[in-house]
Amino acid sequence: MIDILLNKKIGINTYNYELITNSKIIAIMGQSGAGKTTFLRLLSGLIKPDSGYIKINDFIMYDNNRVFIKTKLRQIAYIFQHDNLFPHLNVGDNIGLGLNVNQIENILFWLEKFGLGDIRNSKITNLSGGEKQRIALIRALLHNPRLLLLDEAFSSLDEENKNMLYFEIKSVLHSYKGHTIIVTHDYKEAMKLADEIYYLSDYSLSKVWNNYIEGEIKCIEEKDRGDVFTIKTGRLDLKGIVLKDFIKVGDIIKVEIESVKVKLGNIAYDKDDFIDNNLLKGIIIKKTDNIFEIKVEDRVIYARSDIDYELNSKVNIFIKYKNVNIVK
Amino acid sequence: MATVLTPVLISLKIAFMATCFSLAIGTSLAYLLHKKNDKLGTIIETIILLPMVMPPTITGYLLLLLLSNKGLFFTILGGNNLIFTWWAGVIASTIVSIPLMYQNSKSGFQSLNPVYKDIGKTLGLGRFKIIFKIELPLILPSLLSGLVLSFTRALGEFGATLMVAGSIPGKTRTIASAIYFAVESGDRETANTLMLIMVVISFLLMFSLNLWLKRKRNYN
Numbered sequence: 001m002i003d004i005l006l007n008k009k010i011g012i013n014t015y016n017y018e019l020i021t022n023s024k025i026i027a028i029m030g031q032s033g034a035g036k037t038t039f040l041r042l043l044s045g046l047i048k049p050d051s052g053y054i055k056i057n058d059f060i061m062y063d064n065n066r067v068f069i070k071t072k073l074r075q076i077a078y079i080f081q082h083d084n085l086f087p088h089l090n091v092g093d094n095i096g097l098g099l100n101v102n103q104i105e106n107i108l109f110w111l112e113k114f115g116l117g118d119i120r121n122s123k124i125t126n127l128s129g130g131e132k133q134r135i136a137l138i139r140a141l142l143h144n145p146r147l148l149l150l151d152e153a154f155s156s157l158d159e160e161n162k163n164m165l166y167f168e169i170k171s172v173l174h175s176y177k178g179h180t181i182i183v184t185h186d187y188k189e190a191m192k193l194a195d196e197i198y199y200l201s202d203y204s205l206s207k208v209w210n211n212y213i214e215g216e217i218k219c220i221e222e223k224d225r226g227d228v229f230t231i232k233t234g235r236l237d238l239k240g241i242v243l244k245d246f247i248k249v250g251d252i253i254k255v256e257i258e259s260v261k262v263k264l265g266n267i268a269y270d271k272d273d274f275i276d277n278n279l280l281k282g283i284i285i286k287k288t289d290n291i292f293e294i295k296v297e298d299r300v301i302y303a304r305s306d307i308d309y310e311l312n313s314k315v316n317i318f319i320k321y322k323n324v325n326i327v328k
Numbered sequence: 329m330a331t332v333l334t335p336v337l338i339s340l341k342i343a344f345m346a347t348c349f350s351l352a353i354g355t356s357l358a359y360l361l362h363k364k365n366d367k368l369g370t371i372i373e374t375i376i377l378l379p380m381v382m383p384p385t386i387t388g389y390l391l392l393l394l395l396s397n398k399g400l401f402f403t404i405l406g407g408n409n410l411i412f413t414w415w416a417g418v419i420a421s422t423i424v425s426i427p428l429m430y431q432n433s434k435s436g437f438q439s440l441n442p443v444y445k446d447i448g449k450t451l452g453l454g455r456f457k458i459i460f461k462i463e464l465p466l467i468l469p470s471l472l473s474g475l476v477l478s479f480t481r482a483l484g485e486f487g488a489t490l491m492v493a494g495s496i497p498g499k500t501r502t503i504a505s506a507i508y509f510a511v512e513s514g515d516r517e518t519a520n521t522l523m524l525i526m527v528v529i530s531f532l533l534m535f536s537l538n539l540w541l542k543r544k545r546n547y548n
Contacts, residue, residue, distance in 0.1 A: 046446055071449040078450040083443050088465045097461065098451035143451065 002026070002147075002179050006042050006052035006062075010035075016204045017042070017052075025173050027182045027190035029208060030200030036183040039200070040149045043181070044078050045071035056146045056179065074147075077140030081152040084136035085124045092120030095139045103142050110138040114168060130161040137169060141176060148173070148180040154189060166192045191290070191304075209259040209291050209302040212327065213238065217251045228276050228321050231255065235297040239278055240324030247326070254327045259291065261323035262303035264315045278319040284309050332521050334498055335506035339483055342414060342502060346421035346482035347429075347475060353422070354429030354474065359459070362437040373430075379488075380427040388491025391420055395492060410492075414500050417493035421482035428481055429474040436470025437463070469541055476537040480530050 006017040015035045019026070030036050041047045043054060045061065048068065054061040061069045061076075085094045091111075096104045108118060114134045124132065133153060140148055154162050170193055173180045184190050190197045190208075197208035206212075215233030220242060227242035231253065240255050247253060282294035282301065292303045294317060301317065309315055357376060361369050379387045394401040395411050401419075402409065410416045440463060448458040464471065486504035495505035503522050510519040 044446075044450055046449070071446075072452045072454060074450075075452075076450055078447065080443055080447075083441050084447060086444060086447075086462060086466070088468070097448075098453050098457075139451075 001055075001057055003055040004043070004053070006039075006049045006054065008038065008042060008047070008049050010038065013203055015039070019198065019205055021196055023179075023195035025170075025180045025182065025194045025196075027184055027194035027197045028200055028205065029184060029187060029190055029197060032185075034200045035203060036200055037151055039205075040078065040151050040181065040183055043147060044076045044149060045069065045074055057177075059146055075143065075145050076147045076149060077143050077145035078149045079133070079136045079140055079151065079153040081155055084139075085127075085132055087124050089124070090120065091122045091124065091127070091135055094124065095120075095135060095142065097139075099142055106142060107138070110142065111135075113172075114138060128161075130157050130165065133157065133165065134168075137172075141172065144177070146178045148176075148178055150180065150182045150184075152184060153182070155184065155186065162189070169193070187288070207256070207258070209304065211257040211259065211262070211301050212254060213257070213299065214252060214254045217247060217249050217253060219249060220247070223276065226322075234299055236280070236299055238319075238324055239276055239321040240326065241322050243326060255324050256327045257301070257319055257324055259302040259304045261319065262301060263318040264292065264294075264303050264305045264309065265307060276321045278317075278321065278324070280317040280319070282315055282317050284311055284313050284315060287311060331497075331506070331510075331515075331518050332525070335501050335503050335522065336525055338414060338417075338498075338500065339502040339504070342417045342421055342485075342489075343479050343482040345418045346425055346485075347479045349418070349422040350425045350429040350478040350482070351471075351475060354426045354478070355433040355464075355471065357426075358430050358433035358437055359463075362434045376430050377427045379424045384424065384485070384487025385491060387423060388420060388488035391416075391423065391488060391492045395419070412492075412494045412496060412500060414493065417485075417489045417500055417502065420488040420492050421485045424485055424488055425478035425481045428477040432470045432474030432477065433467065436467030436474075439470070440466060469544060472537060472540070476533050480533055483529065484526065 002019055002021050002023075004017060004019040006015075008015045008017075013035075015038060017035075017039050028036055028039065038047070042049050043061075045068070049062060051064055053063045060067050061074050086097070089097065092107060095107050095110075107120060111117060111119060114137070116131060116134060119127075119131075127135070136153075154165055157165065166189070173193070182190065182193055187197075198205045199208045213231075213233050215231035215238065218230045218232045218237065220227055220229045228239050229242050229247065230237055230239050238255065280296050280301075282296035284292050285295050285300070286293035287309070290304055290306055292305060292309060292315075294301050294303060294315060296317060303317065354376075357372075361373055391401075392411065393399055395409070395416060396402060397409065410419065444462050444466065445458055448462050453461065484504055485502070486508070489500075489502060490505055493500040495501045495509060501509075503526050507519050507522045507526075510516075510522065
């Protein structure tokens with residue numbers, strides 16, 4: 001579980017980072033200067049926040065100036081775009097720096113897992129960009145980090161190298177106990193590697209391509225499976241789950257629907273699903289890889305789908321009421 | 329033979345000791361000051377570099393005052409009078425060679441990619457491990473340049489050493505002062521031999537350094 005709330009004033013800008021998630025791999029996108037690297041430096045303790053807290057799997061790294069765990073004790077691994085390896089050390093010594101004897105014994109296993117073979121005695125200057133980043137990753141993982149931070153770590157690699165690395169590391173990142181935060185400007189990379197994507201703009205984080213819809217509560221019905229509310233937003237009615245008991249008819253609320261939870265196509269659903277869930281019709285107006293922008297009534301809804309749909313084609317949209325959640 | 333060999337050995341001994349002190353003091357000061365842009369940092373740096381531009385006799389005279397019975401160094405050293413001992417020569421040579429060591433280490437530290445320090449921290453390394461396992465090995469070319477320049481400077485030191493250590497044969501007479509007195513007394517043979525030795529040592533040191541630096545640059 002990642003639970004982060006950080007505030008930092010740099011110059012005239014105040015950055016507010018709020019991130020609460022259970023996802024293993026999180027990607028953070030945003031334009032240059034949006035504060036992506038600042039976020040990673042705050043997490044790693046290389047710069048001090050003004051206020052807030054950082055809690056990773058119940059380990060408190062920072063808490064409003066009462067707790068400030070130093071970088072070297074945070075068990076955080078940080079991989080930069082370049083220069084992750086020390087040029088005066090060979091591969092084995094680079095990976096082994098700061099490791100204990102038991103971990104050093106695993107170096108060869110990891111080198112072979114990443115298809116590098118026994119290159120422990122090789123000089124760093126003789127390696128390709130892809131090999132260097134793999135070695136940096138091995139070193140990072142051998143430290144068993146609570147948090148692995150990748151700062152544009154693959155952006156200097158060519159497409160072929162990138163795709164190979166994505167394939168190799170995705171399962172590795174999922175299998176180790178810590179969380180990974182990837183900062184990238186490449187949305188393909190974010191989509192291939194991350195479970196969740198956030199966008200950093202206006203000095204704060206928000207989930208990418210998720211739907212945030214505001215509307216007025218029209219009715220609340222009691223159901224066996226939990227109360228269901230219906231909001232009216234423009235010409236569109238949406239059903240969602242009541243997880244907070246303080247809402248009432250007439251309230252204006254904001255709901256979030258994750259783009260991955262929006263299903264497209266002509267899927268057969270059981271009878272019950274039609275009753276409480278949302279079955280909408282829309283037209284695809286834009287697509288970027290597997291992200292579709294669909295016009296539904298007077299709104300746009302984002303959906304992620306592995307099935308390709310043509311532009312301007314009509315699609316059925318199915319959103320379970322359980323996936324329409326009130327945003328605090 | 330002794331008139332040639334003894335000054336060579338004394339010079340080498342003094343230069344070696346002075347280089348050791350320069351390495352420790354010059355590099356530490358460079359590490360502490362390389363990021364400082366304030367007034368105090370600039371004042372300290374100017375004081376460190378002053379012996380490079382001042383006449384050696386002024387440096388020597390200043391040291392004489394400090395090492396004399398009423399001087400600051402005399403008190404610090406617990407009342408030991410070092411004037412006219414080879415240690416005085418070491419102090420004089422250290423003072424004049426520190427600026428060279430300082431300048432070279434400082435440019436080394438300034439050229440270091442700050443990312444390496446950050447990576448060291450995330451790998452769980454403490455401050456000293458980062459300095460000794462990462463930063464100092466990475467600035468080795470700058471340190472070696474500083475070492476060779478400091479050694480050759482200390483080896484050829486004349487004015488300041490003469491002021492505080494004198495030129496006592498077999499005790500404080502270095503190559504530089506031995507040549508001076510040999511020329512003054514008309515002993516051309518000794519002067520020529522010492523000059524040749526000095527040129528050969530300095531040439532070999534500078535040549536080896538340049539060769540090593542060029543090979544390293546080509547390799548990288």
